[in-house]
Amino acid sequence: MAFWKRKQQEIISLGLNRAATPEEERIVREEAEGSDDQARFYDRFKKAVSSTRENLAGRIDSIFAGKRELDADVLDHLEEALIGADIGVQTSLEIIDSARQQIERKQLNDVDELKKLIKSELRGILEGAARSRKAGTVASESEVPLEIRPYVMMIVGVNGVGKTTTIGKLAHRIKSEGNQVMVCAADTFRAAANDQLAIWAERSGVPLIQQKPGTDPSAVLFDALAAARARNIDVLIVDTAGRLHTKANLMQELEKMRRVAGREVAGAPHEVLLIIDAVTGQNGLEQARQFTRAVPITGLVLTKLDGTAKGGIVIAIAKELNVPIRYVGIGEQMNDLVEFSPEAYIDGLFG
């Protein structure tokens, strides 16, 4: 399975004068798609998440240790464990309530069943959000016809969550699978934002469209769209300035960027990714709500997952806004961005 599922061309040139035989083609393609890589990423993702096991799964295990019976005490501790993972007070309480009811009705008898119930509840939330995406409310690259180019991705979020770094990794990964990628530096506000992005762009060898600091971000975007079309670019990734969701004028600025993109390319921006820092608490929900009002978010990217915080708030966001989590950042290297998998995430949380 490749990282990017919207290949422009599948022409495989081996540097030979003849066309490649089917066998040769298969080998090359497999290498390009890097099925081994994918498995490795999955493992690393799970490992990144499971470093919290010390606190979540570990705690849950210690709650359950030596207990067979389910009493109020167990549930109280469990509630604390869920809240401690930032899963959200409301969501946690609901899960605990449903467990409590099932225990009363004698549908849940021991600790293992309780654990299973919680896992499946959490997974249900995450997978439900992913399903609603497939119903057509939200796009992913494979759903946009190839004639529409460039495929436009807009990256938004509050300050300091790792937007620029995520773009660097995203550009690298999409490009390394043979797509033409361009990056648009529409963060014209923060000091040296352009420089930071330029370094990332250089590392992954993708062109960067930028202008003087203080330029209207929509103007930069307009230029980038024109340049992308002129150079027959497949994917345009748009960096935006970090902004707190409480700033009305900055949210309007985003709205304007969305309008400009939509006017230039049909359906653009095809993807709007909200970046959420794994340490974010309950405020993450409010961020998602407010950003969605300005530019409907199509997915989340959870960054800094290699720390001890596990970004449980994305579960609350997925639940309320039906937004899937698309990617996770698990380190500082170019390759440290992987696709999100509900299964790996929940397994990582619970062990």
Next chain:
Amino acid sequence: MFEALSDKLKKVLKDLRGQGRLTEAHIDSAMREIRIALLEADVNYKVVKSLVDRLKAKAVGEEVVGSLSPAQQVIKLVYDELVDVLGGTSTQLLFTKRIPNVVMIVGLQGSGKTTTTGKLAKMLAEQQKRCPLLVSVDVYRPAARQQLALIGQSIGMPVFDVPGVDSPLELARQAVRECQLVGYDTLLLDTAGRLHVDEELMIELQQLKQETLPSEILFIADAMTGQDAVRSAQEFHEKVGITGVILTKMEGDARGGAALSVKEVTGQPIKFIGVGERYDAIEPFYPDRIAQRILGMGDVLSLIEKVQSEVDEEKAEELRQKIARDRFSLEDFRDQLRQVKRMGSFDKLMDMLPSGLFGGMRVTPEQMGEMERKLKFTEAIINSMTLKEREDHSILNASRRKRIANGSGTTVQDVNAMVREYVEMRKMMRMMTAGGLGSLMGGLGGKLGAGLAGGMGFGGRRKATKRRKKKKKK
């Protein structure tokens, strides 16, 4: 949120009336609500637990004082406890005679270290007559050093850098020497942000500490941090030993429970809060205000201070007289508008109010922007009138209105609407003259912004008297 919490508490404590004393059963159910409120504000669950235990011990047996409802009393108890926990020693930075005094800035990635370094430098230079030099030893993040250099440029502060030197320790050493040579008395050391589980970074910070012997090590914490705030703060404190905390991104709507967590686990005072992206957006930390915010009570106190400092009592009295005699001219109206504007931007004012003040209705940022725009237009229209017109609006005929519209960049319809509103407001004001200044502002704003600004004037006043009473009791 505050309304929600106090409503819940009222419900829980309803049957308490007449008993005169808080019983354990009451406290238990009240504490449940408080616990959820604190957790929703991102206070760490362990901190919540110990807090709730302490509160319980204090609350049981407490006499219900006549004028406070049991619910109010419980909230007061919680509030006092929060202020107590959050409060600490001086929020000033401490300096010695050493040259230079090094202030080390540490924290996680993206918490706002570099921006805060710039803000601190500006503040120290302007308010404490320090002479700071800035240096970034973040050799890892792309363009981190350029960022500080650009910030230095825009605040007019010198930034030290040696291109080509990629060792944080060497950079720090040379920066200290530069201070001694040139005579900068303060060195602000912006360090690399990384995850706290990163051993290497912690060792690097320890080395920097040994090398530069900082007088302050400030931990930068993002107000939006969740439960993990405790862990990172603890880690930094254990490994490096922080002397204070700066809470950033407080201009957002995060409730800032992280403040409580960080203070509780490190014991170090929160010294400043960052409240915006501009380099002067840094303020001293007030425990009472954050306590209110965590409980969702809004920053009522700051607002009252603001209103009181901006409203000139004498002028208000004069105004009352004028209204009573139906002599409230457009000129006076403009004065009023300006007074409202002087208090700051609307969203700042609204931020300070409890969210429940408008009957649970949330004022959206758009509405706020709309109100502010309307105020601006109204003032522009009045500005374009002659003095005579301002004193007597009845002389405004079609051609005068056309001229005013042209002059203020509006349309005749806008002018008409504004005059109509003014006339109506005058009527209303006459009816309310007995109500005092609070209702005056109420009427004024009510006409202007769909009752929003009205609520502001009213609410501020009402809360003010309530608080004063409370203070006397103490």
